[in-house]
Amino acid sequence: MTEEQKAEEKKGSILVVGGGISGLTATLEAAEVGYEVFLVEKNPYLGGRVAQLKHYFPKLCPPACGLEINFRRIKDNPGITYYTLAEVESVSGAPGNYDVTIKLNPRYVNEKCTCCGECTKACTTEIPNEFNFGMDTTKGAHLPYEMALPMRYVISPKILGTDDAKRCVESCQYDAIDMNMQAQTINVKVGAIIWATGWKPYDATKIDNLGVQYRNVITNMMMERLAAVNGPTQGKVLRPSDGKEISRIAFVQCAGSRDENHLPYCSYICCMASLKQATYVREQFPDAKIYIFYIDVRAPGHRYEKFYKKIKEDENIFLIKGKVAEVQEDPDTKDITVVAENAVTGEKIREKVDMAVLATGMVPNTADTKLPGELKCDPDGFVVSSLAGGGMFATGCAAKPLDVTSSNQHATGMALKAIQTLVSS
Amino acid sequence: MANSYWVEPDVKFVRQLKTMGGDTLKKCYQCATCSVVCPISPEERPFPRKEMIAAQWGLKDKLVGNMDVWLCHQCNDCSTYCPRGAKPGDILNAVRGMTITEYAWPGWLGKIVPDARFWWLLLAIPIAIFLVLLGATGYLKIPEGEIEFAKFFPTLLVDLVFVPLATLWIPLTFGIGISRFMKAIHNNAVAEGKAKRNDLNIPDFLKSLVCTIPTILSHSKFSQCTANKDRYLAHLLVLFSFAGLFVVTNIFFVALYILQLPGPYSQANPVKIFANLNAIALLVGVILMISNRLKDRGPNVGKGSYFDWSLILLVLGLVATGGLSELTRLAHLPSIAYPMYFAHLVFVFCLFAYLPFSKLAHLVYRTLAMAYSRYALREPCE
Numbered sequence: 001m002t003e004e005q006k007a008e009e010k011k012g013s014i015l016v017v018g019g020g021i022s023g024l025t026a027t028l029e030a031a032e033v034g035y036e037v038f039l040v041e042k043n044p045y046l047g048g049r050v051a052q053l054k055h056y057f058p059k060l061c062p063p064a065c066g067l068e069i070n071f072r073r074i075k076d077n078p079g080i081t082y083y084t085l086a087e088v089e090s091v092s093g094a095p096g097n098y099d100v101t102i103k104l105n106p107r108y109v110n111e112k113c114t115c116c117g118e119c120t121k122a123c124t125t126e127i128p129n130e131f132n133f134g135m136d137t138t139k140g141a142h143l144p145y146e147m148a149l150p151m152r153y154v155i156s157p158k159i160l161g162t163d164d165a166k167r168c169v170e171s172c173q174y175d176a177i178d179m180n181m182q183a184q185t186i187n188v189k190v191g192a193i194i195w196a197t198g199w200k201p202y203d204a205t206k207i208d209n210l211g212v213q214y215r216n217v218i219t220n221m222m223m224e225r226l227a228a229v230n231g232p233t234q235g236k237v238l239r240p241s242d243g244k245e246i247s248r249i250a251f252v253q254c255a256g257s258r259d260e261n262h263l264p265y266c267s268y269i270c271c272m273a274s275l276k277q278a279t280y281v282r283e284q285f286p287d288a289k290i291y292i293f294y295i296d297v298r299a300p301g302h303r304y305e306k307f308y309k310k311i312k313e314d315e316n317i318f319l320i321k322g323k324v325a326e327v328q329e330d331p332d333t334k335d336i337t338v339v340a341e342n343a344v345t346g347e348k349i350r351e352k353v354d355m356a357v358l359a360t361g362m363v364p365n366t367a368d369t370k371l372p373g374e375l376k377c378d379p380d381g382f383v384v385s386s387l388a389g390g391g392m393f394a395t396g397c398a399a400k401p402l403d404v405t406s407s408n409q410h411a412t413g414m415a416l417k418a419i420q421t422l423v424s425s
Numbered sequence: 426m427a428n429s430y431w432v433e434p435d436v437k438f439v440r441q442l443k444t445m446g447g448d449t450l451k452k453c454y455q456c457a458t459c460s461v462v463c464p465i466s467p468e469e470r471p472f473p474r475k476e477m478i479a480a481q482w483g484l485k486d487k488l489v490g491n492m493d494v495w496l497c498h499q500c501n502d503c504s505t506y507c508p509r510g511a512k513p514g515d516i517l518n519a520v521r522g523m524t525i526t527e528y529a530w531p532g533w534l535g536k537i538v539p540d541a542r543f544w545w546l547l548l549a550i551p552i553a554i555f556l557v558l559l560g561a562t563g564y565l566k567i568p569e570g571e572i573e574f575a576k577f578f579p580t581l582l583v584d585l586v587f588v589p590l591a592t593l594w595i596p597l598t599f600g601i602g603i604s605r606f607m608k609a610i611h612n613n614a615v616a617e618g619k620a621k622r623n624d625l626n627i628p629d630f631l632k633s634l635v636c637t638i639p640t641i642l643s644h645s646k647f648s649q650c651t652a653n654k655d656r657y658l659a660h661l662l663v664l665f666s667f668a669g670l671f672v673v674t675n676i677f678f679v680a681l682y683i684l685q686l687p688g689p690y691s692q693a694n695p696v697k698i699f700a701n702l703n704a705i706a707l708l709v710g711v712i713l714m715i716s717n718r719l720k721d722r723g724p725n726v727g728k729g730s731y732f733d734w735s736l737i738l739l740v741l742g743l744v745a746t747g748g749l750s751e752l753t754r755l756a757h758l759p760s761i762a763y764p765m766y767f768a769h770l771v772f773v774f775c776l777f778a779y780l781p782f783s784k785l786a787h788l789v790y791r792t793l794a795m796a797y798s799r800y801a802l803r804e805p806c807e
Binding site for chain 1: 454455457458459460461466468469470474475510724
């Protein structure tokens, strides 16, 4: 008779702050080996930046599929408690024993919501759609995005106390809307904390020579939304000023990156993102001319190099070594002219295009928001993990600029570091 | 670019460039932002990106004979936008200094004028000449009575020094430097395809030179700068007051030797009034230059090297001693006025004698390069 091998009982809990791809991975990796995990996300949905992308590179598959699997795993795991619209207010204690206060902001929609959408129809207030970087608006009552987790509508505090709020409440036949919902505070005790607080695109308005004031100059993340089927143009890449189709487009690499006046570091993903976005344009406009202006194309590793080589084979994709440093707009046609020096031929180039995409870099959210607790940040605002002391770890783009694959690898590693803290304390 | 190029790095040149204010050159990573943000760089083969890589690689022949470094007016728009703090504006300024040294004749003077270790020697030369001259003729004392500088330093002795300086020394030394320079920029422009004509035709070149003069007088290139546009006014004041004082000097030369009218002249004399106005403009201009250079323009804009400051301080010394000589003369302070005049002559000597070797040589080199750029049909005359 074989003796039953019982796994050692898992003691202690882990807090993961941030429900993007890194936070989701860290949560699942720790929870699926038996630890209790609290996941805290400040947005009303999980998924983070990845949820805004049209495709991953280099496989060019939609992130929805990977997110769906992760959401399924989260829902199936009783060890995971996740909170959305939630923020960590304070952290005290030491590795192995932290007291954490979490503020839960009101969603004004409870678990009875069936996503029927009647409240959206009833609501008249339009608010800028942050999910689409303000390129369109959304109603005061809306679903964050098609496959949001939790699958539940959210009501903007902006309509609080208005007639719209009343209309929303009246429209809901499931009693799911509660405009009296208040913010709550909860306390959890955890042994380790993983900060997966993510990133935001660099504020392009700080770059005064790349024409960010012109409508047809957009950022790479805006391009993702333009190309995504659930974006403001239902996935059709049309230029913002007049909805014209794209016949010529320029990608401006290192827009504010590797630049002491802006972000001194390389954000790692922007070259691959632009190469990927070239495929969005190519797919929709087979004859469009695509100009990519770069300092160096950084396609690290075998798979990315292969992707880069494949893109280079396209006869209508022109990769030009030379950073765009001046952008003009034709006031009548709203066409954009990008100016660069081709550093190989030594000629100044003025390329007139329908639209220009600025490949802006990543800024850690911790660059301008101080996190609670004794956390160290490097001069650029990235969180430094206390690998020696244990207890507090940063992962994903809170730690350094990373792509999705590396974020997942990093998050898995940090989940293990968190577990080690629990085991040793 | 199809032609292959045998790279022969001149490490010594790179080191020299660094001491001339080009210490940031290795930071450049060739993004070419500078060539685009430069408001005065030409469309074809723009600068300064290509100069930056040539500087990093120690490709001296691509730099000292390069007219483009002289088309640069150091607006510093390039340095302001440079993502790496490589300061292309400072590098090109350093290259210009190296060019002056490179083509200088005699070479040893070309080397010691920009060398901060020898400032005392440069001052000692005129002091020694003047002391010997005055001592030998028995003038080395403070004269009695009404102050007249000619009683202390006879005009004939002054001219014995300055006339040969202006008519022999400068034409000879600078002439050699200039002809070397012209050959070099022509060869470089032809070799790099910047020139649309391969010959060097003197009458045509002179025509281009004439059409360049208005650009220089109006400072129209300088005024296109954005980051450093305040430097435009300072430079304009200094250039025009120098030109004015040059005119005044010639008028008084004619007055003295042809019309036989020795000084000092009345303060109401229109030429004297003009001279004083120019002196004031020069003082204001040079003070503006100093304050502009000391102004904090952020980490990407350098404050200049010894080569820049030695000329600015020389001009300041020149105008200060000149003005004080006049004021103390009018105030009847012989014990200050005469030594002040002596110091003034020392500075005038330095300005003239070291003209071909100091930053002041840019007056000619930049003019010639701008004219050549037009001659080569890169920026043709309108």
